[in-house]
Amino acid sequence: MHLAIRGVFALVIAALFTLFVAKRPGARPMNRRKLVALFVVGLIISGVFLVSDNYYAVSA
Numbered sequence: 001m002h003l004a005i006r007g008v009f010a011l012v013i014a015a016l017f018t019l020f021v022a023k024r025p026g027a028r029p030m031n032r033r034k035l036v037a038l039f040v041v042g043l044i045i046s047g048v049f050l051v052s053d054n055y056y057a058v059s060a
Contacts, residue, residue, distance in 0.1 A: 006050055013049065014042030 018038045022030055030038075 010043060010046040010050060013046035014039050017042030017045060 018035060021027070021038050022035060
């Protein structure tokens with residue numbers, strides 16, 4: 001279940017990244033190939049977030 005939550009989080013981050021880059025002010029229309037590439041970059045960014053999450057945890 002915990003892994004499913006992380007997967008959904010990764011998809012949400014990737015979708016938001018794609019949306020914000022595609023709809024930024026002054027942006028030209030993008031084709032599907034560029035949108036998919038942005039989504040993959042968003043997945044990589046969310047993967048870095050999830051992998052580095054434990055680095056900053058307080059150890060008892």
